[in-house]
Amino acid sequence: MVPVARYDVEADGGSRGNPGPAGYGAAVLDRASGETLVETAEYLGVATNNVAEYRGLVAGLRAAHTLDPAADIRVRMDSRLVVEQMSGRWAIRHPELRALADEAAGIFPRERVTYEWVPRERNRHADRLANEAMDAGARGERWDPSASTAALDTDIAASAPAPASEPAVGWGSAPDLGAPATFVLLRHGETALTPQKRFSGTGGGDPELSAAGRRQASAAATAFAARGTIQEIVCSPLRRCRETAAAVGDRLGIPVAVEDGLRETDFGAWEGLTFAEVRERYPDDLAAWLASPEAAPTGGGESFVTVAERVEAARRRLVERYAGRTVLVVTHVTPIKTLVRLALGAPPEAMFRMELSAAATSVVAYYADGNASVRLFNDTSYLEN
Structure with a gap:
């Protein structure tokens, strides 16, 4: 035989x-x-x-x-x-x-x-x-x-001695760094609190998507299915993100992993309040928060510095885990703005100059040399009727 x-x-x-x-x-x-x-x-x-x-x-x-x-x-x-x-x-x-x-x-x-x-x-x-x-x-x-x-x-290439000097890297001589880890950053769909512009972070309730939010998640899923680029899905542990991610994952047949570092800011005593209500009740604390990224919301909330540290740690873990992959990252306003800000090398106050809509998509690519490139910000074109 x-x-x-x-x-x-x-x-x-x-x-x-x-x-x-x-x-x-x-x-x-x-x-x-x-x-x-x-x-x-x-x-x-x-x-x-x-x-x-x-x-x-x-x-x-x-x-x-x-x-x-x-x-x-x-x-x-x-x-x-x-x-x-x-x-x-x-x-x-x-x-x-x-x-x-x-x-x-x-x-x-x-x-x-x-x-x-x-x-x-x-x-x-x-x-x-x-x-x-x-x-x-x-x-x-x-x-x-x-x-x-x-x-x-x-091993032969790895053991070869390095050249005495490296040529300058410019537009025409940049090395091939391979495929980047590409984060498609999707803000969750609306909850009942979103159109009222209320602070909704980690420290308050854990609201579900509203009917409008579910429609937005479905529209995003349809758009990603048509593009066919998503390879992995990761989301915040909060319900509104898990529901949004599940809508896409079910459509694409991709399981959803949860990353705790992607959760929204803890807004302390401001949870559930509008900006005007916070200004009325906690004027000094709000002024300090707007003036310094190290200031935290009233009642034990998180400062932007604290949030940036855990978001950056999560980013490092995900880039290492998904090198060369395109990952849908379903998270919140602050983590997305933080990732974009860090990619641009912008100061913390740049956070207040970004507008991010519900169910909007932004894209950041992370390369092997540590550099990042912002490719898209606040795209909601797939939500238009």
């Missing part, structure tokens, strides 16, 4: 902009020896991360099928979305992804393919192929397998 061939398919895809210039890479390896049998990569033009990752999966499976259509296949990817959807645990709602998933599922019989999620550092082979394809596309060239360095031992 001829032994069954056992292959590992390692696949990845990326988009520099999501959507933006995109490419995929895939490799087929002999499972027993680890030998690379096939490498493939392609520049896709403008596409999303998710589409590029699925295209990489399809290419890897087709390459393995060409080697041996009767092989046993283990797919290894760092895209939890693709792994969970292809394993049947997450729903696939985006039509383009559904078509690609169906194409991938038809290459081998389902019982011969298993899917395994691996962290990004264990998927460097395919990741490098994808980046080589995107680099070639940026030069107006096709990916050349003879020039690929993906299979080289990365």
Whole structure:
């Protein structure tokens, strides 16, 4: 009896902009020896991360099928979305992804393919192929397998001495830092307190979305489903954010993780009051709060300095966890303004110069060198009738 061939398919895809210039890479390896049998990569033009990752999966499976259509296949990817959807645990709602998933599922019989999620550092082979394809596309060239360095031992490069001096980085010489961690910041939908402009933070009640807020959450979910760029969802622990995030997660088939650091400010004794009511009851405390980010609301509330410290700590955790991913972050006014302010390097008083509507979207990208780029602020276009 001829032994069954056992292959590992390692696949990845990326988009520099999501959507933006995109490419995929895939490799087929002999499972027993680890030998690379096939490498493939392609520049896709403008596409999303998710589409590029699925295209990489399809290419890897087709390459393995060409080697041996009767092989046993283990797919290894760092895209939890693709792994969970292809394993049947997450729903696939985006039509383009559904078509690609169906194409991938038809290459081998389902019982011969298993899917395994691996962290990004264990998927460097395919990741490098994808980046080589995107680099070639940026030069107006096709990916050349003879020039690929993906299979080289990365320890050699890591041990090489650094150059004596680094060239200055400018517009034309910036290094390729890879795909950023992109935070799509969504303020929760309205509650009963929102149109009344009442302080509503962590220290008061935990209001649910109003009927208007639920409609806003549904509209946001429809918009994100149409764009097809969201890969992960994280939200504040407060009810209005969990409900907004759930509306999107249910539509996209993506589970929601909770991050406590994204909760709203504790406004102390001001909870539930309007600005005018606070000014009438606590004029000195309000004046101090408006004058200094270190001043806290009456009754043990949080200062903007305190909030910024925990939001920044949450940001670091999420950037590390979701490097290279596009994450929907459902949170509140203060955390979103804080993230935008920090990305811009603006002073704390800039918080009072930003207007953020209910269910509005803002976008900040975080790069490997520590820099950030604000790409969008307070977009509510999808809420318009």
